[in-house]
Amino acid sequence: MDWRAEGILLGVRRHGEHAAILDLFTAEHGRHMGVVRGGASRRMAPLLQPGAQLDATWRARLDAHLGSYTVELVRGRAAEAMGDRLALAGLNAVCALLSFALPERHAYPALHARSIVLLDGLGAERWAEAYLGWELALLEETGFGLDLTSCAATGVTQDLAYVSPRSGRAVSRAGAGEWAARLLPLPGVMRGVAGGDPAEVVEGLRTTGHFLSEHLAPSLGDRPLPPARQRLVDLIAARAAEGAR
Secondary structure, three states, X not given: OEEEEEEEEEEEEEEOOOEEEEEEEEOOOEEEEEEEOOOOOOOOOOOOOOXXXXXXXXXXXXXXXXXXXXXXXXXXXXXXXXXXXXHHHHHHXXXXXXXXXXXXXXXXXXXXXXXXXXXXXXXXXXXXXXXXXXXXXXXXXXXXOOEOOOOOOOOOOOOEEEEOOOOOEEEEHHHHHHHHHHOEEOOHHHHOOOOOOHHHHHHHHHHHHHHHHHHHHHHOOOOOOOHXXXXXXXXXXXXXXXXXX
C-alpha cells in the first residue's frame, strides 16, 4: 500500500529515540498519520513544523497499518509567520482545530483547499474575516453547519441579526422578540458582507465558538477545544479593541 500527495503538517510527536509521527492533512486521504524515520533529528526539526506544506509518500504493508512517510518540504509557513503574533497564532489555531475536529482517513477536499488558501494568506489585511469564514466551513464539513439564509421564526430573509444556539438557524430582530438576549449574534460579516468592523469578527467568533464547543466537541467525546483557538480569538479581540480607540 502506498500513495503520494501534498499535505499540511498539523502536528508532530516523538516516536522512540529517533523517529516522529506526523499528522498530515491531504486532499485525497484526509488526516493521515505516519512515521518518519529520523524525524526527531536536528536536521529534520526545521522542516517538520506545524503548517508546513509537505510532499509526502506513505507506505505500509497493509492499509490499516500506521505506515511510514518520506517527505520533502514544499513550503515552511512557521518561519514566515514568526514575525507576526497574529499570523503565528492563526497558523497554530488552524492546525490545532483540524487535528481536533477531523476523523482520520476521511477526505475533505474542499476544506483542504480552503485551508491552503487561508494559511497562504497569513498576515493579509482582512485575514481574521477569512478565518471566521473558515470556521463556518469547518462546522459545515463536520456536520454542524449553520443555516443563515432565513429566519427560523418567521421565514423572512431580511434583518437577520441572531443565531439560535440550539438549532444554528438565523433569527430576525422581529422574530427574536423578548428572546433576543438568549440568542447569539449574527454580524453581517458572517453573512458574506465583506469589510465589516473588526468588532463584528469578534462577535462572529463568539457564535462559531459556541457551536465548536457545545455541538462539535461533545460529538468527539466532549474534549475541550484546543487552547490555540482561544489564544487567537483573544488576540483578534485585543487588536479590534485597539483599533476602536
